[in-house]
Amino acid sequence: MKLDLDQHRKTGDQPADDFVNDYFLDQQKKLKLDLALKNLIKNSDWSSFILEIPEAAWFDKTFNDLNFIQPQIRTKALQFYNKKSAYILQLLGLLSLPYCYAAADGAKVLYQTERMYKDVAKRLEETGLFVAEMMNPKAFEAEGSGKIQLFKVRLMHAAARFYIQKGNWDMKLGLPVNQEDMAGTNLSFSLIVIRGLRKMGFVINQDEQMSYIKYWSWIGAMLGLNPTLLPQNGKEAHDLEIAINQRQFKASAEGTQLTQSLLKCFYSLNDEKQIKNVEIAGFMRFLLGNPVSNILDLPKANFPVSKQILLKLKVSVV
Structure with missing residues (x-):
């Protein structure tokens, strides 16, 4: 993949941004949109929504122009998720979110939205629901909500760009919710x-990895990502991750605060039957590795070797 991450850092999602600017700058149109969105729950609601908000037809064009993911690729991705869903959903909070917090400039955007540290449990729930719906075999059927959720997430990103730029945002950090951060x-x-799954002890073959990465790249395309930022195999994904990591991963007050809020949320939700609160930071450090953990100022707690062994034994029989 040919990358121009400097340019991608200045770029948002033009169709979604134009739509949000059109509706958010007119209070009456925004109220109309808000009401229509409340009634937009399932894919079958889309036709009624378009009648009320015809300008949203740009998303239909995206959805139709970008061919649906190859059925065999999606089937393999969904099978992979289904076998490991409980672990994957845990990793979203213990690994995926703090990984994103390590990107300092992107973390400033997340911090400004406030919900990322003031309503962490709700954010975790929403993330889990989004992933679960993307992995639902019926997500894109009439009674599913896959298309609707993709549209709403894309709209949420555009709304964040709209509002954050109205504040004292420093454009030297890049456009809020830019292509590189997405x-x-x-x-x-x-x-x-x-x-993370491999760190936990799962053996994942190349076919599983490729299918899962390809399916998430298709999801990324639906969310407005540039084709050059959509890896189609493990090597392309690895190369892109390294490029972003080297450019963006550094300590920040926002990344640290977001991580501390996440830990406090885990402490409040944890029943301490399988893992003690004092071990959660150690488990996150085990998953993230020391370099990223140190960026986030994670407590230097250990995840006991005995539990690492038990974890690997447990997943080996899944």
Whole structure:
């Protein structure tokens, strides 16, 4: 893949941004949109939504112009997820989110949205629901909500760009929710999850890895990512991740605060039956590795070797 990450850092999602600017700058149109979105729950609601908000037809064009992911690729990705869903959903909070917090400039955007540290449990729930729906075999049927969720996430990103730029945002950091940051987030759901599963002891073959990465690249395309930022295999995903990591991963007050809020959320939700609260940071450090953990100022707690062994024994029989 040919990368121009400097340019991608200045770029958002033009169709979504134009739509948001059109509706958000007119209070009456925004109220109309808000009401229509509340009634947009399932894919079958889309036709009624378009009648009320015809300008949203740009998303239909995206959805139709970008061919649906090859059925065999999606089937393999969904089978992979189904076999490991409980672990994957855990990794979204323990690995994927803190991985994103290590990108300092992107973390500033997440911090400004406030919900990322003031309503962490809700954010975790929403992330889990989004992933679960993308992995639902019926997600894109009439009674599913796959198309609707993709549209709403894309709209949420455009809304963040709209509002954050109205503040005192420093454009030297790049456009808020830019292409590079969105690409890093997409990798956190695919390549980084696969790495986490392997760290836990799962054996994942190349066919499984390729299918999962390709499916998430298709999801990324639906969310407005540039084709050059959509890896089609493990090597392309690895190369993109390294390029973003080297450019963006560094310590920041926002990344540290987001991580501390995440830990506090885990402490409040954990029943301490399988893992003690004092071991959670150690488990995250085990998954993330020391370089990223140190960027996030994670406590230097150990994840006991005995539990690492038990974890690997447990997943070996899954």
